[in-house]
Structure formats: C-alpha cells, structure tokens
Amino acid sequence: DIQMTQSPSSLSASVGGRATITCRASQSIGGRLNWYQQKPGKAPNLLIYGASSLQDGVPSRFSGSGFNTDFTLTISTLQPEDSATYYCQQSHSTPLTFGGGTKVEIK
Amino acid sequence: QVQLQESGPGLVKPSQTLSLTCTVSGGSISRSIYYWSWIRQPAGKGLEWIGRISTSGSTNYNPSLKSRVTISLDTSRNQFSLMVDSVTAADTAVYYCARVLEATVMGWGQGTLVTVSS
Numbered sequence: 436d437i438q439m440t441q442s443p444s445s446l447s448a449s450v451g452g453r454a455t456i457t458c459r460a461s462q463s464i465g466g467r468l469n470w471y472q473q474k475p476g477k478a479p480n481l482l483i484y485g486a487s488s489l490q491d492g493v494p495s496r497f498s499g500s501g502f503n504t505d506f507t508l509t510i511s512t513l514q515p516e517d518s519a520t521y522y523c524q525q526s527h528s529t530p531l532t533f534g535g536g537t538k539v540e541i542k
Numbered sequence: 543q544v545q546l547q548e549s550g551p552g553l554v555k556p557s558q559t560l561s562l563t564c565t566v567s568g569g570s571i572s573r574s575i576y577y578w579s580w581i582r583q584p585a586g587k588g589l590e591w592i593g594r595i596s597t598s599g600s601t602n603y604n605p606s607l608k609s610r611v612t613i614s615l616d617t618s619r620n621q622f623s624l625m626v627d628s629v630t631a632a633d634t635a636v637y638y639c640a641r642v643l644e645a646t647v648m649g650w651g652q653g654t655l656v657t658v659s660s
Contacts, residue, residue, distance in 0.1 A: 484646045522589060524589075
C-alpha cells in the first residue's frame with residue numbers, strides 16, 4: 436500500500452492569512468494526488484485533483500502543487516469558512532489511501 | 543446532479559454482518575466511466591477506503607478488509623451494497639458510499655453511522 440503522510444496535523448491562522456499543508460507519498464505517484472475538505476458532520480468535498488487542477492466551483496484561493504512524492508495544498512487569503520480538516524489521497528493505485536488529515540483553525 | 547444516499551441498520555452486534563445499501567439518484571449507476579465505492583471513517587479519525595465495484599461488476603477491496611467484505615451492484619434498482627462479515631467494535635464508523643472517477647472521489651453520500659455493540 437502507498438502510505439500518505441500529512442503535516443502538520445493541525446494549524447491555526449488568521450483571516451486573510453495563508454495556510455500550507457504538505458503531503459508526502461511513500462513512493463512515487465506522479466501527479467495522482469487529490470485534496471479534499473471536510474467540515475464537521477459532513478462528507479468530504481473534492482477541492483483539487485491531479486495535484487493541481489481546481490475542481491469546478493472551488494474558490495481560486497485554493498491551489499495545489501507537487502509531483503512524485505511531495506505535494507502541497509495552499510490556501511491563500513483564508514476565510515472563516517475554510518475552517519475544516521483537509522485530506523490528501525493518492526489515486527495512483529489501489530488500495531486508495533488517504534493522509535491522516537490536517538485540521539485548519541481560523542483565528 | 544447525481545446524489546447518493548446510504549441506508550441500513552445503525553447498530554450491529556459483534557460477530558454479525560454489517561449490511562448497507564447506497565441508492566443513486568439523478569443518474570444511472572450503469573454509466574460505465576464510474577466506479578462505486580465505500581469509504582469509512584471512525585469517529586475523530588481519518589478516511590479508509592473499503593473497496594469499489596465497476597459497472598461491469600468487477601471488484602477491488604482493501605487488503606486490510608478483503609476477507610470480510612463484499613460489494614455488489616443492483617443496476618435494476620440503481621443501488622450498490624456493502625457487506626462486512628464478522629464485525630467487531632473496530633468496525634464502528636461512519637460509512638460513506640461514493641462515486642469515483644479514475645480513482646478520484648467525485649461525489650459522496652451524507653454518511654451513515656454504524657455502531658458495533660451488543
């Protein structure tokens with residue numbers, strides 16, 4: 436199985452600030468990396484697919500980058516509604532695997 | 543807009559079989575570009591992919607659960623189902639059904655909590 440390691444596990448940032456979340460794969464996955472946002476009590480929601488492509492309807496303050504084993508999700512100009520847990524997921528091979536999650540708190 | 547809705551018992555006794563159904567509305571489950579998956583999330587923890595079924599009926603399961611899991615498709619009812627045998631407390635989780643395109647989860651059900659307890 437491909438292990439996905441996210442860091443940090445949590446972060447706190449101010450409205451208007453910037454948040455950066457990293458995800459590392461245990462082996463090369465090319466650009467086969469997705470990011471999801473999950474709010475409490477809700478199902479996750481796709482933000483970024485293919486490492487850097489923005490899903491329809493997702494605000495442009497969300498961006499993704501990276502290739503092979505190291506990936507980044509950046510949220511620029513944080514908004515109160517960005518308070519959530521974020522997960523990466525490799526789409527390279529089954530079993531599909533997720534990172535452990537990063538909880539983002541907006542101060 | 544394709545929507546998914548899980549249904550099934552919220553409480554299952556240890557050693558019994560967990561059975562859930564996902565009803566798909568707003569689109570045909572037979573559309574061949576999609577896989578139909580189950581994903582679970584224990585309270586306060588991360589996401590675990592359980593497995594998937596294609597529209598042709600071929601399945602892939604997470605090796606961690608493979609011996610206990612069956613996913614099936616009922617195209618006549620536009621539903622797919624999950625069975626997990628011999629459950630323990632470790633199987634207590636919110637279970638999500640999902641629509642998957644090329645290993646990317648494009649849509650999720652709202653999730654259903656299944657508790658394993660006597």
